Amino acid sequence: MPIKVPDLLPAKSKLQDENIFVMDESRAFSQDIRPLKILILNLMPLKQQTETHLLRLLGNSPLQIEIGLLHTNTHTSKNTSPEHLKQFYKSIDDVKANKYDGLIITGAPIENLAYEDVNYWEELTQIMEWSKKNVTSTLHICWGAMAGLYYHFGVDKYMMDKKLSGIYTHTLNDPREKLLSGFDEEYLAPHSRHADIRREDIESVPELKILSESDEAGVYLVASKDGKQIFITGHPEYDSYTLKKEYDRDEAAGLNPMLPINYFPNDDPTQQPRLRWRTHSNILISNWLNYYVYQETPYQL
Template sequence: MPIKVPDLLPAKSKLKEENIFVMDESRAFTQDIRPLKILILNLMPLKQQTETHLLRLLGNSPLQLEIGLLHTSTHTSRNTSAEHLKQFYKSINDVKANRYDGLIITGAPIEKLPYEDVTYWEELSEIMEWSKSNVTSTLHICWGAMAGLYYHYGIDKYIMEEKLAGVFTHSLTDPHEKLLSGFDEEFVVPHSREADIRKTDIEQHPDLKILSESEEAGMYISASNDGKQIFVTGHPEYDAFTLRKEFDRDTEAGLNPPVPVNYYPDDDPAKTPKLRWRTHSNMLVSNWLNYYVYQETPYKL
């Protein structure tokens, strides 16, 4: 089934090249079906890149989706044009009266900042509070997962001595959990972050459960018992070259970043990395949409 996106969204042409069924608003208007309404709060600096990453995964679902894009109005983006934001994005004030089947909160490269020092923390807190009564289930990614755990449960992050970057092997803590349906017992996921969430802090909350972790990368997926809050510390949405772009950017900036682990063939940055986590990523998002959104949401929002 298709995902419904704004007519002129740049990501649409890229997704069509990959044979992902994308339906624009004009065609969707003629369809007699109630699509799931999914809102993406995009906190990443390169918003158009993240749009493509997430829409690629959402478009792999058999469900028909209507996508909305949200940004924080209290922060001025330096990497995305004001015209793009004005044309395709809304703020919380624009959608506050609406209800949504699902919400995705992305990461942001600000792990070292205390939450209260983030310029849009107050607005993000408002959005997360609003989501508790206006969204069926929320999927938090990377820094978004850290921020969600801090806001909803008071669980703080810990700054790492060195950035965690690479592709790491993960295992299942509870293979019978619906979110993990169809997963292999071991699978790989990209991580790119400078802070961590400790497993022991999650275990102190009876309302939370750990679903997947990695010996090298730590806690990966946790969730509330009711499935309304899903926290994913990695970047399953990344494409094959995202980590390379980040590594090259930080190298050019003189930051001397570590070479992403298990990413380049033979750990050689001169070689072309391969995408090895597509199946897991598609399954994660499809399971979230099916079991935690579609099967839980009312027909009339």
């Protein structure tokens, strides 16, 4: 089944070029079916890039999905035009009376800030609190995962001596978990962050369970035992060039970045990286949509 997106959203044409089944609003209106309503709180600076990344994964599901885009009022984006935000995005005030099957909270490159120092932290906590009663299941990504673990369960982050960047091997803690259905016993996933969460802090919270981790990158997948909160410390949505763009940006800025681990062929940044984590990413999002959203949400929201 297709993913339903606004007719003029720029990501639509990119996804169609990749043979992702996209249905615009005008066609979807004629179908007698209730799509899953998924809201995306996009905290990333390059919002259009993140839209494409996430819609690519959501569009691979056999379920029909209707997407809503959310941004914060208390932060002015410097990298996305006001016209794009006005046309495609809403604020929490616009949607707080609605119910949603799922919510995705993206990452943000602000790990160096204390949570309370983030200029939209109060608004973000309001959204996370609202989600408890208005969303069936919430998926948190990278900094969004750290922020969610901190707000909901008091699990803090720790700054690392150097940036964790690259493609890392992960293993499964309990293959019987529904979120891990269809996973290989070892799989690859991207990470790009300056902060970490500690295993022992998560294990001290009875409501949480660690589902997957990496010897090099640490904890990767965490879920609340009721399935309403899913936390991913990496970036399964990244495409093959995202880490390269980050590396090139930092190199041009004179930051002397380290090469992303296990990413460029032969560790040569002039070579094109290969996409080796797409299968895992698609299965992860499909499992979340199926087992934690579709199977749990009421027909009448």
